[in-house]
Amino acid sequence: MKRILGLDLGTNSIGWALVNEAENTDEKSSIVKLGVRVNPLTVDEQKNFEIGKSIPTNAARTLKRNARRNLQRYKLRRDYLIKCLREYGWIDSDTMLYEWGNHTTFETYRLRAKAVTEEISLEELGRVLLMINKKRGYKSCRKVKSSDEGQLIDSMEIAMDLYHNDMTPGEYVYSLLSKGKKYVPAFYRSDLLNEFDRIWNCQSVYYPDILTPQFKELVRGKNAQGTSKLFKQQYNLFTADNKEKDKRLQAYRRRTDALKKRLDIEDVAAALCDVNKDVNASSGYLGAISDRSKKLFFNKQTVGQFLMSKLDKDSHFSV
Structure with a gap:
């Protein structure tokens, strides 16, 4: 007597049967047991199952x-x-x-x-x-320096330094790196965009035909690769290479110099690419929340005062 397990594997069910198969005339074939297991899959789960992807059935319940x-x-x-x-x-x-x-x-x-x-x-x-x-808000994640550099860094404290000393994030980091520091803190998205605008405004005096208001609208906030592509497509310009040994120091020096003096247009494009890279690395949703918190701090407003001022202007304001 031969024992055989038969399986019918489908996308929504698995049928099975265990049978005894006669090998000579003295024996009689018989079914030992059979059954079916049904998988009640959704359309998306079935598609994933058919192409071999795992189906996290507990994710929706979680x-x-x-x-x-x-x-x-x-x-x-x-x-x-x-x-x-x-x-x-x-x-x-x-x-x-x-x-x-x-x-x-x-x-x-x-x-x-x-x-x-x-x-x-x-x-x-x-x-x-x-x-x-x-709505209790959320607990902010504060940035910490490496263990050998000591204290905590709070983004609001850095924003205050930038404001009182009239500095950009690029100038701030360049001053740290020039003193031998290695840690680069996180910045508010609005401060990075402000640096982009200041570099653009300074260099547009020297390159008015390239750094136009229309081109700025295309470039501002793009990622580094997208910024570089736009300079290539619009003006056939390549961003300058970073050839120094300390590439990070050179990049921030270039961003600092772009605020004070005329640079080659390739260096200007590279500086703008670097700023846009940092803008895109900042958190989108939480970054916007942080920027609002910064504005409240500098305007000496509470959340309630800010919301009421918006609702007074527009009763359909999205809170």
Whole structure:
């Protein structure tokens, strides 16, 4: 008697059967057991399965579980805060913790901005705290120097140095490298774009036919490769090579010199490529958040004051 396992492998199911096959006339063939396992795949999962890609079946469930967990934590935070406010007598069970009545769409935002400079009632302050409790922001990742260089570097502290000393990120790093430092800190995206504009404005005096406002709109914010390609396509210009032993020092010296004196157009293109490279290396979404935080700091505004100023100008402003 020969025992055979038969498999029918499909994209949505696997059929199987274990049979005994007779090898002579005295024996009788029989089915030992059979069955089918169905894979309820989505369209995307089926396509991935057919081309041999792995299917992380738990990924979707993990995302949904995390969403449920975050919602539960938000509700617990809110319930605990309301309990504390009631316990200390700021609100009672009849207090309305939402906007009600005509022309009160942004009343809580208004109270939040007003509370910074004027007195509001404890009940109104409770509403403001509930709004802040809803969106708590995120904890910023601070940049750290290497162990032999010591202290923490905070991007806001660097932004203040740039502002008070009228420096660009390129000048700041060049001063560090010239002193033998090796660490290059992270910069706000807005400071890097400001450096791009300053280099462009300075060098456009010498090359007005090349560094035009129209060409600037094409180049500003592109990645390094895209910037280099645009110079080649528009003016058949190649970026200057970096031939010194310390290539990084030369690159930042070039960015520094581009703010003060005339450079060869190839060196200007190389400097702009380097700045754009740093712009694209900065975080997009979180970088925009950081830039907004920097503006609040320099404008001496709170988040609530900033939001209310935008909503006063445009009631459809996306918060």
